[in-house]
Amino acid sequence: MMSRVLFVFVALAASMPAWAQTPVVTLKAADQIGAAVLSPRGDRIAAAVGKDRVAVWSLPDGKLLRELTFPERPIAALFAPSDQIIIALAGGVIEFRSIATGEAVRRIEAGVRQSVLAVSADGRLLATSQMAEIRLWDASGKLLRTVSHELGATATLAFSPDGTLLASAGYDANVHFWDVSTGQRKASVRDQVLASFAISFTADGRNLIIGGASGAIEIADVQTGAIARRLRTEKHAVSSLSLSADGRSIGATYFDVDGMARPAPLVVWELASGRVVNRVTPPGAPPMTAGFAADGRLLYATAKGQEMTVWVLGTGAPSAGRN
Amino acid sequence: MSQMRLSRRDLLERCAVFGALVTLPMCDIESVSAFWSQAEVRKPTPPNDLGPFYKKRAPDTRMLRTKGDPGMPLAVSGRIIDTRGEAVPDATVEIWHTDHGGHYDLAGYRFRAKVPLDAKGGYQFDTIMPGHYPDRVCQHVHYLVTAPGHKPLITQLYFATDPVFEGDPDKNFSKDPLVESRELVRPVTIAGDPKTMFAAVSFELCLERR
Numbered sequence: 328m329m330s331r332v333l334f335v336f337v338a339l340a341a342s343m344p345a346w347a348q349t350p351v352v353t354l355k356a357a358d359q360i361g362a363a364v365l366s367p368r369g370d371r372i373a374a375a376v377g378k379d380r381v382a383v384w385s386l387p388d389g390k391l392l393r394e395l396t397f398p399e400r401p402i403a404a405l406f407a408p409s410d411q412i413i414i415a416l417a418g419g420v421i422e423f424r425s426i427a428t429g430e431a432v433r434r435i436e437a438g439v440r441q442s443v444l445a446v447s448a449d450g451r452l453l454a455t456s457q458m459a460e461i462r463l464w465d466a467s468g469k470l471l472r473t474v475s476h477e478l479g480a481t482a483t484l485a486f487s488p489d490g491t492l493l494a495s496a497g498y499d500a501n502v503h504f505w506d507v508s509t510g511q512r513k514a515s516v517r518d519q520v521l522a523s524f525a526i527s528f529t530a531d532g533r534n535l536i537i538g539g540a541s542g543a544i545e546i547a548d549v550q551t552g553a554i555a556r557r558l559r560t561e562k563h564a565v566s567s568l569s570l571s572a573d574g575r576s577i578g579a580t581y582f583d584v585d586g587m588a589r590p591a592p593l594v595v596w597e598l599a600s601g602r603v604v605n606r607v608t609p610p611g612a613p614p615m616t617a618g619f620a621a622d623g624r625l626l627y628a629t630a631k632g633q634e635m636t637v638w639v640l641g642t643g644a645p646s647a648g649r650n
Numbered sequence: 651m652s653q654m655r656l657s658r659r660d661l662l663e664r665c666a667v668f669g670a671l672v673t674l675p676m677c678d679i680e681s682v683s684a685f686w687s688q689a690e691v692r693k694p695t696p697p698n699d700l701g702p703f704y705k706k707r708a709p710d711t712r713m714l715r716t717k718g719d720p721g722m723p724l725a726v727s728g729r730i731i732d733t734r735g736e737a738v739p740d741a742t743v744e745i746w747h748t749d750h751g752g753h754y755d756l757a758g759y760r761f762r763a764k765v766p767l768d769a770k771g772g773y774q775f776d777t778i779m780p781g782h783y784p785d786r787v788c789q790h791v792h793y794l795v796t797a798p799g800h801k802p803l804i805t806q807l808y809f810a811t812d813p814v815f816e817g818d819p820d821k822n823f824s825k826d827p828l829v830e831s832r833e834l835v836r837p838v839t840i841a842g843d844p845k846t847m848f849a850a851v852s853f854e855l856c857l858e859r860r
Contacts, residue, residue, distance in 0.1 A: 478794070478802055479700030498700045520706040521756060540703055540756055564756070584703070585753050586784045 351626065351637045352389035356382055360630040362615065365569075366406040369620030371426075372628060373413055374635055375401055381415055383426050386626070386637060393426045403444035416444045416455060421464070435468035445484035445493075452490055452507065456481035461495055463507060472510035476501065482524050482539075487532040492549065494535050496523040502537060504549055514552035519545070525567045529598070530574025536598075538565025538579055544596065558601045563591045571619040576604060578625045578640075580614040593617060593627055593640065605640055691735045694858045696831035698806040701792055703754040708744055708762040714777035721750030721778035723848035725841075726807065730771040730795060732857050737771030741797035741857070745775065747790065752783030779809070779849055787826035788814050793855065800857040807853050808835040 358377030365372050373383045376394065381404050383392045399418030407414055412432065413424045419441055423433040435453070443456040452471075453464040459476040461484065478499035485494045492513065493505045502516035502523055516537065523539035529546075534555065537545045542565065544558035563581035570577055577596050583589040591613035595605040609629045617627035625640040715723060730741040746762040748754050755761060761780070765773045780789045789812050795803040808819075808829055815822040819835040829835065839850045 479704070479804055482702070498702055498704060500704060500706050522702050522704060524702065542756075584756065588784070 349639050351387045351639050352384075354384050354389050354391075354635045354637070356633045356635070357394075358633060360633060360635050362404075363628050363630065363635060364405050364616050365618030365626055365628070366410045367408060367618070368410060369618050369624075369626050371406065371410055372616075372626075372635075372637060373404055373406065374628075374630070375404065379417075381413055381424075383413060389637075393429050395424050395429055397422065402442050405444060405446060407446065408448060408450045414444065414446055414453070416441055421453060421455065421468075433466075433468070435464060437462065437464070443481050443484050445486060447486040447490040448488055449490060452486060452493075454484045454486070454493055454495075456484060456495070459497065461493070461505075463493065463505075463510070471507075474503075474505050474510050474512070476503065482522055483526055485526045485528060485535075487528045487549070488530060489532055492528075492532070494526050494528065494549075496526050496537065496539070498522045502526065502535065502547065502552070504535075504552070514548075514550060516547045516552045516554065518554050523565075525565050525579070527568040527570050527577065530570065536568055536570070536577055538568050540564045540584065542581070544568075544577070544579055546598075556601065558596055559603065561592065561594065566591075566613070567616055569617045569619060569625070571623060571625075572621065573623070575599065576619070576623075576625075578617045578619065578627070580617050580627065582613050588612065593625075595625055595640065607640060609638065690733050692731060692733050692856045694733055695803055695805055695854075695856045696833055697804055698830060698834060699828055700794065700804045701806075703756065704744075704746065704792065704794065705756070705759070705762055708746065708764050709759055710764045710766060712763070712765055712773075712775040714761050714763050714775055719750070719778050721781065723846075724777050724779045725774065725848055725850045726777070726791065726853055727772070727774035727850075728853040728855060730767060730773065730797070730855050730857065732800060732859055734859075737769075738797045738800065738857055739767050739769050739771045741767060741771065741795055741800070743767065743773055743855075744794040746792045747777070747780040748783060750778055750781045752781035776848075782814075786828070788812050788829060795855055795857060797857055800859055803855060803857050805855070806834060807851065809838050809849075809851065810835050811838040811849070 356376045361375035363374035370386050376382045378400050379397050381395045381401055385392050397417040401415045401417040404415040415422050419439040421435040421437050422431050425432050437455045440457045441455040445454045451466050455462050458480045461474050463471045476497040480498050482496045482498050496502045500519050500522050504513045506513050521540035523537045525538045527536045535547045543560040545554050546556040548555050564584050565579050566582045567580045579594050581591040583591050590608050592608045593614040597604050612629040612631050614627045620626055628635055628637045730738045732738055743765045765775050767773050788808050791807040793805050810819045814825050823829050823832045823835050836851050836853050841850045842848050
């Protein structure tokens with residue numbers, strides 16, 4: 328059985344073109360690198376460093392743009408849509424930090440133990456979560472409303488492209504769609520039996536792409552919550568999903584539930600057909616984040632200790648250069 | 651002498667309709683004070699993380715281990731009660747844990763069950779001692795307990811014999827940062843004869859009323 332698995336792996340590796348997996352740059356930090364996130368255009372990457380910092384590098388040159396220090400450990404951080412601001416959740420406070428100056432341009436007291444963070448595409452709405460409770464904020468820091476899962480903690484949150492819906496995935500294996508303007512639950516995905524860790528609306532906002540512990544990529548109808556399609560299931564769990572700018576491809580990173588530091592794959596799917604466009608297993612460490620650059624190529628990062636490598640995964644399309 | 655005993659619901663309803671000052675003369679002070687002294691006699695079981703690997707639709711069973719499963723056989727028993735000490739026999743008790751190697755079954759339902767209760771809220775299940783795994787310090791069994799009229803309880807059972815506690819769970823329970831309460835670390839009794847030795851643990855769960 329093992330030899331068959333090895334044979335399949337070798338066969339896949341041998342069939343990959345040379346551009347399938349190319350390191351862009353290796354970044355070194357002063358302390359242990361934790362979670363990382365790519366900017367929406369793929370020209371920057373931010374990573375948690377040590378207990379209280381977020382470092383931001385430019386790509387592809389790997390220049391350290393800023394190291395932001397927080398009074399408490401940042402639980403979550405992401406780029407504002409402009410790429411110029413890091414929004415971080417640390418010690419119950421949402422801080423908007425300018426990458427250019429390092430200064431806090433805005434602070435929102437979100438409440439203790441808030442742990443999940445999402446921002447809408449236009450940057451006007453934010454959502455945080457503490458256990459099952461989800462808080463919805465406007466960018467000025469006004470609490471708009473509070474909604475809640477039935478059980479357990481919220482795993483991840485995402486706004487629809489037009490900002491009218493918030494999707495929440497809970498560790499209770501349910502996904503809900505919330506009307507942002509009223510706080511009403513519009514629909515729920517209840518057909519799943521395992522929790523989802525990553526969600527992404529399709530470009531038209533009609534469907535939600537869902538991945539999690541089952542290893543499956545599922546596409547749910549936003550209006551009804553029904554699972555409309557299932558893509559092929561991997562043996563690992565999905566850790567992140569990234570939609571291409573044209574909405575046609577989805578990149579999924581995976582992790583091994585029996586050891587998060589073990590190697591795991593990254594798979595690019597063509598959404599319309601469900602075809603696997605590319606599949607790689609980075610050497611040594613699992614992919615920790617992925618994102619499509621403006622030219623359509625998929626960037627992803629792996630980290631070990633104080634070192635993070637950013638890779639580019641070709642799609643076969645000619646490169647149009649970076650914005 | 652017969653004595654009118656009010657249930658908590660009766661008392662609350664009368665208070666709601668007439669107001670507490672009107673209600674009090676309708677029954678003697680002794681019965682009211684006795685009622686309140688009995689009302690909340692138990693502390694709810696401390697909650698603990700649901701974790702990322704809960705799986706819906708687990709099978710109804712109390713026998714989770716099968717012949718040949720590696721690991722120390724484990725028998726867990728207890729009762730589901732509420733904060734008044736009353737049995738909650740209509741509760742649903744879901745449990746899940748890793749195998750001996752520290753692996754959660756995500757594809758199937760090994761070591762996952764909906765455990766039946768008896769008329770007194772008692773439960774018991776036979777399984778194996780869960781393993782350790784790299785991203786979690788302690789051996790543990792997850793519980794999700796739901797019951798009509800009660801708040802859901804999500805918690806975990808830990809074992810005083812876990813090597814992580816180095817024989818002193820009072821001092822070392824927080825070596826796993828997710829073990830937020832010493833109360834969840836339960837004593838383990840070794841029972842049976844040398845050929846059928848098993849670990850036995852008692853874990854009573856107390857639910858809060860809504």
